Amino acid sequence: MRTLSEYAALVNARLEEIPAVVEEGRYAIGELPWLLSRSMRYSLCAGGKRLRPSMLLAAVELLGGRTEDALDFACAVEMIHTYSLIHDDLPGMDDDTLRRGRPTNHVVFGEGQAILAGDGLLNCAFETMLACAAKKPDRAADWLLAMREIATGAGVTGMIAGQVMDLYCEKEAATDKKALRFIQHGKTACMFIYPLRAAARLTGAGEDDLNALTAYGRAFGLLFQATDDLLDVTGDAGDVGKTLGKDAESGKLTCVSAYGLEGTRRIVDELHAEAVRAMERYGERGAFFRALVDSMVNRTK
Amino acid sequence: MRTLSEYAALVNARLEEIPAVVEEGRYAIGELPWLLSRSMRYSLCAGGKRLRPSMLLAAVELLGGRTEDALDFACAVEMIHTYSLIHDDLPGMDDDTLRRGRPTNHVVFGEGQAILAGDGLLNCAFETMLACAAKKPDRAADWLLAMREIATGAGVTGMIAGQVMDLYCEKEAATDKKALRFIQHGKTACMFIYPLRAAARLTGAGEDDLNALTAYGRAFGLLFQATDDLLDVTGDAGDVGKTLGKDAESGKLTCVSAYGLEGTRRIVDELHAEAVRAMERYGERGAFFRALVDSMVNRTK
Numbered sequence: 217m218r219t220l221s222e223y224a225a226l227v228n229a230r231l232e233e234i235p236a237v238v239e240e241g242r243y244a245i246g247e248l249p250w251l252l253s254r255s256m257r258y259s260l261c262a263g264g265k266r267l268r269p270s271m272l273l274a275a276v277e278l279l280g281g282r283t284e285d286a287l288d289f290a291c292a293v294e295m296i297h298t299y300s301l302i303h304d305d306l307p308g309m310d311d312d313t314l315r316r317g318r319p320t321n322h323v324v325f326g327e328g329q330a331i332l333a334g335d336g337l338l339n340c341a342f343e344t345m346l347a348c349a350a351k352k353p354d355r356a357a358d359w360l361l362a363m364r365e366i367a368t369g370a371g372v373t374g375m376i377a378g379q380v381m382d383l384y385c386e387k388e389a390a391t392d393k394k395a396l397r398f399i400q401h402g403k404t405a406c407m408f409i410y411p412l413r414a415a416a417r418l419t420g421a422g423e424d425d426l427n428a429l430t431a432y433g434r435a436f437g438l439l440f441q442a443t444d445d446l447l448d449v450t451g452d453a454g455d456v457g458k459t460l461g462k463d464a465e466s467g468k469l470t471c472v473s474a475y476g477l478e479g480t481r482r483i484v485d486e487l488h489a490e491a492v493r494a495m496e497r498y499g500e501r502g503a504f505f506r507a508l509v510d511s512m513v514n515r516t517k
Numbered sequence: 518m519r520t521l522s523e524y525a526a527l528v529n530a531r532l533e534e535i536p537a538v539v540e541e542g543r544y545a546i547g548e549l550p551w552l553l554s555r556s557m558r559y560s561l562c563a564g565g566k567r568l569r570p571s572m573l574l575a576a577v578e579l580l581g582g583r584t585e586d587a588l589d590f591a592c593a594v595e596m597i598h599t600y601s602l603i604h605d606d607l608p609g610m611d612d613d614t615l616r617r618g619r620p621t622n623h624v625v626f627g628e629g630q631a632i633l634a635g636d637g638l639l640n641c642a643f644e645t646m647l648a649c650a651a652k653k654p655d656r657a658a659d660w661l662l663a664m665r666e667i668a669t670g671a672g673v674t675g676m677i678a679g680q681v682m683d684l685y686c687e688k689e690a691a692t693d694k695k696a697l698r699f700i701q702h703g704k705t706a707c708m709f710i711y712p713l714r715a716a717a718r719l720t721g722a723g724e725d726d727l728n729a730l731t732a733y734g735r736a737f738g739l740l741f742q743a744t745d746d747l748l749d750v751t752g753d754a755g756d757v758g759k760t761l762g763k764d765a766e767s768g769k770l771t772c773v774s775a776y777g778l779e780g781t782r783r784i785v786d787e788l789h790a791e792a793v794r795a796m797e798r799y800g801e802r803g804a805f806f807r808a809l810v811d812s813m814v815n816r817t818k
Contacts, residue, residue: 236673243682243695245702248674252681256673303636306609308628327609328684331632332677335604338636339672342643346665356657364647371640372537372557373549376633380553381544383629394544401546 217277217504223270227294230287231260236340237295255325255333256340260298262316268411269294271436274504275415279425286418288348289362292341293411296370299337300379300407302330309383338370362417369410378402385469396474405437428494432505435491439512442484445470446516449477481516488513518578518805524571528595531588532561537641538596556626556634557641561599563617569712570595572737575805576716580726587719589649590663593642594712597671600638601680601708603631610684639671663718670711679703686770697775706738729795733806736792740813743785746771747817750778782817789814 218226232238237257240250269290276286305312305320306327313323322330345366349359368374382399384390412429415421449472471480491509495502519527533539538558541551570591577587606613606621607628614624623631646667650660669675683700685691713730716722750773772781792810796803 243699245699246674247678249678249681249685251685252673252678299636303632306629306632308607308609308623308632322609326688328607329681331604331607331609332681332684335600335635335639336673336677336681338639339668339677342668343665343672346661346668349661350665353658353661356661357654360647360650360654360657360660364644364651367640367643367647371644372553372637373547376637376640377548377550377553380550380630380633380637383633384550384552387627398544398546 217274217501220265220267220270220508223273224266226273226283226287227266227269227290230291231294234291234344236343251325251329252332252336255321255329256336258324259302259321259333260295260337262318264294264298264316266294268297268407271408271508272411272415275412275429276419278498278501278504279416279419279421281415281419286415288344289366289414289418292345292366293407295337295341295344296366297407299334300375302334302337304379306330341366358417358420362414365410365414365417369406374406374410375402378404378406390469391474393474396469396471399469400438400441401434404441405434408437408440409433424497428497431494432491435487435494436509436512439484439487439491439509442471442480442487443512443516445472446477446480446484448472450516484513484516518575518802521566521568521571521809524574525567527574527584527588528567528570528591531592532595535592535645537644538562552626552630553633553637556622556630557637559625560603560622560634561596561638563619565595565599565617567595569598569708572709572809573712573716576713576730577720579799579802579805580717580720580722582716582720587716589645590667590715590719593646593667594708596638596642596645597667598708600635601676603635603638605680607631642667659718659721663715666711666715666718670707675707675711676703679705679707691770692775694775697770697772700770701739701742702735705742706735709738709741710734725798729798732795733792736788736795737810737813740785740788740792740810743772743781743788744813744817746773747778747781747785749773751817785814785817
């Protein structure tokens, strides 16, 4: 197993091989316009930690697969994550002007182009997975299952469902805990759960592995969000450009607004234990995933 | 072969079986929020002619396939077409308040929700094709190829490329004919060409069929756009809610602005001949496709 930054380096290297986000496109039929590649690349290569694709790759290795076979799927996951951030930042959504210390996509490229850059990244995620699958048609059934996991996680009962409810609850100033769990499961946990499930599909793993990774992905995703909510309030946020306490001020539904500081700390401990339990079956081989949940909790200490 | 409205009825019936766009979703984890299904359905079932999915189904029958096997792919094509309209109408893009005589999606549901309804439809198109493919894994290789055609047509060198250049050229008030062809090929022709190519993949057809359908799709798509541009000026537009002559006034790049009325009529005749030639190899069996190009030209007479 490698470290998080080693997996991230693999992802970054592969992203540099995907023409759609690298080439300054040209202007002939069937080619990519330069403005599209430039705007997609601006957000895709903005210094993200590559957490989701790295976890997919680590799970592939954990299950005895080869990272090379999964790299395009890992890149697709990062494209989907990035498109969701671009659209989330738009004036019609969260209306954010800064992300990771840089102006958001629509501030630089204009609102229309930012919408298209997001659309482009989502579509390109599928183009990338399908191009990878076309290279090895003998494993078509595995590719289909893996793609379906990712589409489900990103989709209308997954990430998009969470975003819809988030937008709705903010408008309605909803405060109930059921809504909170729905939003955080959809918006945050699904893009951990389903890429991990895709790793299981890519390696042809069985139900037990699928269940263990699902449980881990769920606990990790909710933990990730809960610690984020804590950091937003305690003012220890690592992300440059994040307005401290912004969510608390805006009346946005968070773990802290729903459960208070102490309640959220309890939830963090429970989710940590849940994630650790889910990976117990892998013993020492699950060290990467154990270290990851530990680091999530430690950043709030 | 059936008629256009018979194919459209098949598509409409199948759309009513896809839970994501029909059910008033609920509010439990892993389910679709009602607001998302309502907003997606609002635009998806707004009385479109179902031209693109019908042509896909007709091509499948032409090549000896069964429409039942292709229906989910046809629905996916219509979802992609619909998402592109929702995003195109947004204030950051064309800022249209009416489509097909009804308020546009963002006017009814708000800008943020309209962005998410579009994202949802694009993702749901892939979810729908992948769910279909999962039901018959023995044909996985064909499904992958068909999906790849659709992803390419909708993608960063296809439809989205055309939209990016359209937005850019409008801002720059570009007038050159190369830009016009690029935009109309991407925005309009690609979502005819690639669904037809997908039909060839779904039936396992060979290169000759693939080439014939590609040529027809290209000529038909450009013809569709050229006659639309003509109708916008001659004031004979069939689409309710379309502001007559709007494009000419807004300085948008169209066939008429680039080639004049007479020049555009010549282009229409050339494209008609090209489309007819492409289908010659099918003789009488290509009657559906022949009738379709005839009707395009006739609406400008």
